[in-house]
Amino acid sequence: MAEVIENEEMLAGDLRLNIGGEHFELNMTIPAAAVKPRRMLPVFQSLTNTIVARAIDRSAADGKAISCKVACGACCRQPLLISEAEAFALADLIENMPVERRSVIKQRFRDGRQHFADLDWFDRFDEMSAEAAKGKSDELGRKFVALLSEYIAQGVACPFLENESCSIYEDRPLICREYLVTSPAENCVAPRPDNIEKLPLSGSPSRAFGALVRTENVKTPSELLLIRILEFAETHSERFESRVGPAWADDFFRKLTGREEPGLAEDGPSDIAGDGPNSGGDAKGPANG
Ligand code: SF4
Known part of the structure; x- marks a missing residue:
């Protein structure tokens, strides 16, 4: 049922x-x-939560409690x-901040981006990603871990x-919502494959959405690192098409669930009609303020 x-x-x-x-019964708007x-x-975002x-x-x-803590x-x-869509959305969020705060946040982005550019980190990440696209190996895996650790x-x-809290908690990216650990929180300071136990999720909305909205704007993977989003938004225009909500949702759920055939629901056509707002519960994520 459509409602205004x-x-x-x-x-x-x-x-x-x-x-x-895993079976989910969702109420969505x-x-x-x-x-x-x-x-x-x-x-x-609500679905991710x-x-x-x-x-x-x-x-x-x-018996495995989440060890992520406030602050x-x-x-x-x-x-x-x-x-890509979140990069533009976050850039707009920054643009709409009060002038003083906007200037502080922008400076942090500039400093952070420059820090890693000086280390040649982005280029090395892109080179390794290109290598991985041709074929993976244990040696390459070790190099990636070393680069991420660096x-x-x-x-x-x-x-x-x-103050060790996310200042944009309600608007934080999907990938930030997905990251929780059951290993000791202090291990996240120097995470390695052998000291981090991430909370396993039944699906990754950040990955599904990322694949759904990727356009030809993106030439190299590192362009969409969070620390580079201002640079990305300043040097590209949005190329996204407009589609009706059900069409976006349909393609999103196909990517999320790995279903090839169109259709939202697990069994039979989706039931996008009815009542009530989305009631997905919020969950603690990193830097939960
Ligand atoms: S959760 Fe952390 S990494 Fe994600 S936007 Fe907030 S401060 Fe940044």
Whole structure:
């Protein structure tokens, strides 16, 4: 059933999904009209929170509690790849900040980006990514771990991190929502494959959304590192097409669930009609303020 919510026609309804073998019954509200992908972000953010909340419950039932704590921003010094649509959305978020705060955040981005450019880190990351695209090997895997460790060892915090908390918590990228650990929180200061136990999720919305909205703007993987988003937004224009909400959702869920055939629901056509706003629960993520 279509209903008008805040002057915008929205479609609200129930959805059954099998994500990575886990069954979800979701109540979603999505735009009825043609929109750019960033307009779908609140829907996918809420879904991510729901998937993470389920994973937290599963982990707790297995006796593994989440060790991420309030005001622990250790994971916010890692190189994070985000989606193109989120890069533009975050750049706009910064543009709309009060002038003083905007100037501080922008300076942090400039300093951080320059720090890693001086280390030639972005080029080395892109070279390794190109090598990995041709074929993976243990040797290359070790080199990647060393490169990522080098980035983290620099101790350069995400420009949004303040007092070890995320200052844009409600708007933080999907990938930040997905990162929680059951290994000791202090290990995130120097994470390695053998000292970090990430919370396993049934699916990765950040990956699905990233693949959905990638355009020819992106020439090298490092361009979409969080620390480079201002540079990216300043040197590119948005190329996204507008599509109706159900079309975005359909393609997103196909990528998330690995389903080849169109259709949102696990069994039978989706039921985008009904009532109620999305009620996906929030979950603690990194730098939870
Ligand atoms: S959670 Fe916030 S502060 Fe941490 S990396 Fe993500 S955006 Fe940055």
